[in-house]
Amino acid sequence: MNKNGAIGAADLVWDSHAGFAFVQAGDLDELSRWRQSGIDFVSVNVGYDVEPWSRAVEALSGYRHWLRAHPDRFVLAGTVDDVIAAKGSGRLAVAFDIEGADALNGDLGMVDFYYRLGVRQMLLVYNRNNLVGGGCHDGDQGLTPFGRAVIAEMNRVGMIVDASHCSHRTSLDMMECSTAPVVFSHSNARALHDHERNIRDDQIKACAAQGGVIGVNGVGLFLGTSGDPVELLLAHIDHMCQLVGPQHVGLGLDSILACQPDDLLSEEALRERAAAYWPPRQYPAAPMNFAPPEIMTDIAAGLDRRGYAATDIRAILGGNFARIANHVWRPVIH
Template sequence: MNAKALIASSLVWDNHGCMPLRPLDEDFLPQLELYRSSGVDVVMINVGFGEQGVEEHFRMIAHFRHWISARSDRYLLIDSVDDIARARETGRLAIGFDIEGANGIGDQISLISTYYDLGVRWMLMAYNRNNRVGGGCQDDDGGLTAFGRQVLDEMARVGMVACCTHTGYRTARDVMEYSEKPVIFSHSNPRAIWDHPRNIPDDLITACAGTGGVVCLNGIGIFLGANDSSTETYFRHIDHVVQLVGADHAGIGLDYVFDRQELDEYIKKMKRTFPPGLGYEVGEGLKLVSPAQIEELVELQIKAGYPENDICKILGKNMVRIANIVWKPAGMGR
């Protein structure tokens, strides 16, 4: 089977995309069509990150939910795992939400169930810097806190997946040792291929696989190489994970940024979150692997001798497995 046919017959899940975080701006949302035209069936989009607080997260959720519901012929907001198949059968893009860093809950654990009921399906622990839950990957990581353990307990109770992308090494180890459910890295790359603080060492990849989890590979050029967004380099990162822990534990999380200007503004304002010297200063020149490159990726996987079933796992079956294990019906956490 060729790449185009394999994509058409497979469920394709991109575990992280970045729409602009402006709750009164709809200009970029039509670009979600890029996922549909690239054969993607499921995409998770962030509703907030880093130091953004509770109000900012809820405003973005309200904005996205309103926009999606007004276009129910093309998009379906995920409530259950069954919605993924339903969206695919009806030619719609299934959309779920994610939160990049537990600052979105402040000090109120009860918000986790509310976020889940509104469509948030995974949350990462810390975004580059330390917070109440634990340490960030670019900060002095003191490990998972007592509050962080309570957060993980509540996430498991309501069905929200725990993610260790952007999280510090010690905290990530603690999360994976503490959690009884699979843990993911939603958009991270192996440090063995490119040495960057945002990338993760092999022992974290192995620990993630040990939980039954998945490492979804990031498509941002400065985490792949020297601002390198070639499909060949992206494949090298995926292949490293596959060779290390097997195809059952690799996925796609492109982290595709639709508004580079907004990202550049965040980088200039948030020097502690995006410190100089780590490549962030390229700003609008940041190169990104596009969803449109997924077909080239599959071609490289076929050329490398990957079995079709392994390709299907990486494209989306692995994340469906995680969803089936962790997610619960919305409203059950109340």
Template sequence: MCMSTVHDDAIVIDGLVIAKWDRELFEDMRKGGLTAASCTVSVWEGFQDTVNNIGAMNRLIDDNSDLVLKVRSTADIAAAKANGKTGVMMSFQNAHAFEDQLSYVQAFKDLGVGIVQMCYNTQNLVGTGCYERDGGLSGFGHEVVAEMNRVGVLCDLSHVGPKTSEEVILSSKKPVTYSHCLPNGLKEHPRNKGDDELKFIADHGGFVGVTMFTPFMKNGINSTIQDYVEAIEYILNIVGEDAIGIGTDFTQGHGHDFFEWLTHDKGYARRLTQFGKIVNPRGIQTLGEFPNLTQALLDHGFSEPLTRKIMGENWVRVLKDVWLEN
């Protein structure tokens, strides 16, 4: 089977996109053959502003229903594939929107939010992010993890500190994920994960999505799609072929002000990091170039079945389990 047929036929899932949501972006998703994508609708926002973001996303999905559909289940992912659309999986990059109310976990699940990152870079009521001293999972955090397990929301640990991450992994009765990360073994960075952390999450049934955000990659803004495949292979050799997928962290469409908002605590307070120039790897600089990744994996020597797992089948299996469909 040729590459184009493999890509066209495969389930293709991006486990983290934080782009500027509009029709142009959805058209690029379709050009890239994305079956579904985890789309960030909350980072620093509280409850009300997050509800507003979800309302805006609902309207955008309705207005572009020829291109996209809303995902609440893996059956919706299958329906997106069958109908030539891209499924929008709404997700948070911070549990801040839960505020101090456990009931909000189910409220947001009912609104269609199936993936929530426990912290975004800094401390919240649940635990600690990767850019400050890590105090671990709070008592309230343990309750939030249990409630996410109960209603079927995936715990994401990509921007979470190592101690909090370890305690979420041990606390959760369901698989958890680093939805978009890279290995410290290729570049030391607070956002990257050590070999021991990658092995620990995999040994406890967890899942790793590999990002291509170049500030965290070995060759920075000079990175290529081959560097990304190298990172995938590095993590694959630690976690195994059933615990790995894609989580690009694509930010296309956003400008300077957006990155300033992301890189300050709470969106406005102290500066946490500075990314510098944002350039995606040569060969896959937009979501529309996703077929190039399938080609690169096959060219690297990955088998067709393994390539299909990495491109999306593994994500579907994990989501089916966490979303209580098994």
């Protein structure tokens, strides 16, 4: 960080989750905005429980091919060294994540399959209960035996275990079960805004106690009902830092790259799935207001204004998630 709180050339900036509905590989062209905003790494969603499991495979195929065709701007990162090298060459490092273990199609071997294709992080449940555990908008069930087996396999291959979108009980079970630190890649504090997608203080403390990191997101519906988005986001960061210290807080903006109509589902099916995964009681008709990647510079300046030490700002902006990745990610063994 420099004296006015701006992101410096030496700062490693890490966005632990960007989500959007895959339509075509060319959607990734918008990732140039991340690099222009001073971000060095972003994890891009390739699928979630709302979609058929095969959609993740289709997205991975398209995205990997597209990234290989643009080596002047992007690097498909498998290690933290790849991220550092990409930053040094002025390129954006990209890896993938999956939101919900339905993408496994009930097959434990798919964990290793996805890891080899660049998926470095997977949250186990997306809003609604599935084969591995409970979702935040469903019955608060815990991990199933299959869910425990999935976590063991994720630990084995080096995939980060992510508790965002999971139910309270399932998230706590995950942290007891995993031998590697568990993260919340993009979750805000329920103590500040009472939404089912946000997490309670005991979840934040359990995550930190296990060595994990919580990534605060920039989704207006989860930040609060009114106020400046940057200040609301900073308030969630403050709350978590006061609870567990800045070494356990990061950023997962959940910026939307492309909100295009789903070309796989009819309008009737889309309404049915929306009601299931995004219950109207929690998701009013008003827009959710997703923060753009450009907000990262405002967050850095805001942390500086609030008196955070430069070392803590660097940790929140990226150092903490880079530490987790360096600890968890493993070389692909053939």
